[in-house]
Amino acid sequence: MNRVVDMERKVTKFGNSLGITMTDALKQIGLSQGDSVQIDVNQTTGEIIIKKSTKVVLPNGISEDFMDTLSNVIDEYDQTLQGLKDR
Template identity: 65%
Template sequence: MSVVMNGMERKVTKIGNSLGVTMTDALKQLGINNGDTVKVDVRGDEIVIKKSQYVTLPKGISLDFLDTLHDVMNEYDETLKGLKDR
């Protein structure tokens, strides 16, 4: 069950050479933790923060490999689905 948090007021503070706003509870509600990458969009007079879907590839795995894997999985989709029930 998620808790909706509306109307949170926070003070803008100086963090190093930047300005920041603390909002730990709101970030936790979105599943955002320390070290995560987020996407920040400015829409009119609003700031929208979303957890980034960017995935880093393990060492030795190239984008070409992932493209090939995607193609093979699409080509053999029904066969692979049949294997899961064996």
Template identity: 50%
Template sequence: MERKLTKIGNSLGVTFPIELLNRLGLQQGDNVSVEEQGDTIVIRKSEKVQLPKGISSDFFDLLDKNMKEYDETLKKLVER
């Protein structure tokens, strides 16, 4: 599927056909995560995760930051 970048305010955006969004279960207002993988952009629906009792969201923010920072190192450890 090819789409054109469109000016939205001071940014650029991409629109998607409603049929595709329906198949993926996405609708206006949903959060998505955008990931850069080389010259590829991966867009995924964000899943709301219920936090376990007693664990703050700050912990998961820090965990996410470290997972991204050490992604390559962790992958190499798995390969060992």
């Protein structure tokens, strides 16, 4: 099922926090209570992107900082790396 869910919600208070409900949208991407998500906030556009977390257990000796740096380098130099692969 690949459909875009267009919805408008009001921000609500949950205890000391603010939040919104969007059960149908979360179900569409396979999320349920207790799952972890990655949240990207773009202050320029006013957008919040919620993605299902794909976090994996890292092997001993590999830090999260290393993986974050590696991911950033791969993102930044993706075209260059693809060009080298295709030579």
